[in-house]
Amino acid sequence: MQISAEFVTSASGAGDFPRDRLPEVAFVGRSNVGKSSLLNALVRRSVARTSAAPGKTRLANFYRVQRGASPALFLVDLPGYGYARGGDASAREFKGLVEAYFSRASGHGLRASETTDPKARGLEPVAIGVLLLVDSRHPGLDSDMEAWEWLESQPVPHGVIGTKVDKLSRAERTRHAREFETLFDGPVPLVSASTGEGLDELWKMIARLPSQTAA
Numbered sequence: 155m156q157i158s159a160e161f162v163t164s165a166s167g168a169g170d171f172p173r174d175r176l177p178e179v180a181f182v183g184r185s186n187v188g189k190s191s192l193l194n195a196l197v198r199r200s201v202a203r204t205s206a207a208p209g210k211t212r213l214a215n216f217y218r219v220q221r222g223a224s225p226a227l228f229l230v231d232l233p234g235y236g237y238a239r240g241g242d243a244s245a246r247e248f249k250g251l252v253e254a255y256f257s258r259a260s261g262h263g264l265r266a267s268e269t270t271d272p273k274a275r276g277l278e279p280v281a282i283g284v285l286l287l288v289d290s291r292h293p294g295l296d297s298d299m300e301a302w303e304w305l306e307s308q309p310v311p312h313g314v315i316g317t318k319v320d321k322l323s324r325a326e327r328t329r330h331a332r333e334f335e336t337l338f339d340g341p342v343p344l345v346s347a348s349t350g351e352g353l354d355e356l357w358k359m360i361a362r363l364p365s366q367t368a369a
């Protein structure tokens with residue numbers, strides 16, 4: 155399967171988001187959850203910087219990706235949350251950027267005055283899906299569950315993926331898969347950027363997500 159991927163832009167706020175109306179799938183998760191590694195594994199090359207300094211990437215990074223005959227889309231690397239050393243200011247910065255990002259979603263309900271000419275106002279709505287990445291080794295972390303609750307309140311289709319499944323024993327896989335299913339009310343695919351396990355399933359999820367209606 156041919157995959158093309160190119161870095162498009164880094165955005166620090168609403169004004170910097172790309173104007174192309176491609177479907178988008180954004181990845182969110184705690185710093186160090188394996189977000190950059192997973193993006194690189196999906197596109198089979200090193201487009202995303204894997205973080206030597208966790209939390210330092212405070213920008214939304216957009217990658218234009220095309221896989222086989224599927225339509226092109228943006229994979230978006232949103233900043234990691236739960237970076238203790240960043241303090242309140244960085245938490246606010248994170249929230250501001252992510253809220254600006256979400257406000258572009260086509261399901262977000264623009265006001266009538268805005269929908270007549272959204273482009274003029276820089277509010278062109280786009281099909282957005284969000285994937286929350288959680289570490290397969292640690293079901294139910296407070297910060298992950300808070301992020302999930304917040305996602306559940308947003309009118310944007312979303313799902314959960316467990317990363318680094320290669321680090322689990324056989325027994326842990328079964329146990330954690332069950333725990334995740336209970337926590338997130340449905341099956342949570344467990345994947346590995348290191349071994350490639352689960353990536354085909356993840357691609358299918360990515361292709362479906364932006365066109366789903368939010369629950």
Ligand code: GDP
Nearest residue numbers: 185186187188189190191204205318346347348
């Ligand atoms: P990010 O901060 O979420 O972008 O996380 P990174 O992609 O930088 O990964 C954080 C650390 O986890 C790095 O040391 C990676 O090598 C490691 N890592 C990421 N994905 C995997 C995986 O699938 N398996 C294993 N064993 N380690 C991983």
